[in-house]
Amino acid sequence: MASASNPVAPGATGTVLYTIDPAHTMVEFTVRHMMVTTVKGRFTRVSGEIWFDEADPTRSSVTASVEVASIDTGDPNRDTHLRSADFFEAEKYPTITFTSRRIEKTGPDTYRVIGDLTMHGVTREVVFDATYFGQAKDPWGGTRIGLSATTTINRRDFNLNWNVALEAGGVLVSDQVRINLDVQAVRKQ
Secondary structure, eight states, X not given: OOOSSSOOOTTOTTOEEEEEOGGGOEEEEEEEETTTEXXXXXXXOEEEEEEEOSSOGGGOEEXXXXXXXXXXXSOHHHHHHHHSTTTTOTTTSOEEEEEEEEEEEOSSSEEEEEEEEEETTEEEEEEEEEEEEEEEEOTTSXXXXXXXXXXXXXXXXXXXXXXXXXXXXSBSEEEEEEEEEEEEEEEOO
């Protein structure tokens, strides 16, 4: 997370390191199925670092990754298919990563986080609309921050092309995928 005119390197003066808490972080996605319903899923294994500047969050930065094999849509057969060569090719491309380039303030606690999303061997710039919820002390003496972020991507931009045409028109799986993040990170001691 860095400003548009002056990208800030991780660990820059004024930034404090936070690590993403996987037990309190959700990486979810939503996609249309058969043009009439929505299927939701999530990745259960996530990690990353946030170099956070409380005085000026636009001077922050983030790197994060999820393990593709941890995909969970509530249907083991669908999850196996999503891990296969038809979709993510989890053995060949085991992680999805995001690295911020810059952050732009859009409101009192809202930001645009612009960075590189790498999935299925392809890297594309994406923009997350993020809300910062502040920080709090946890019962163990640590400091935590919380935020949420959303974006929509076209899965074909990442060579995730598998689909089936429907007899009545349309396709089995929409190209547009909405990504929702709820992140909690703990200050590194």
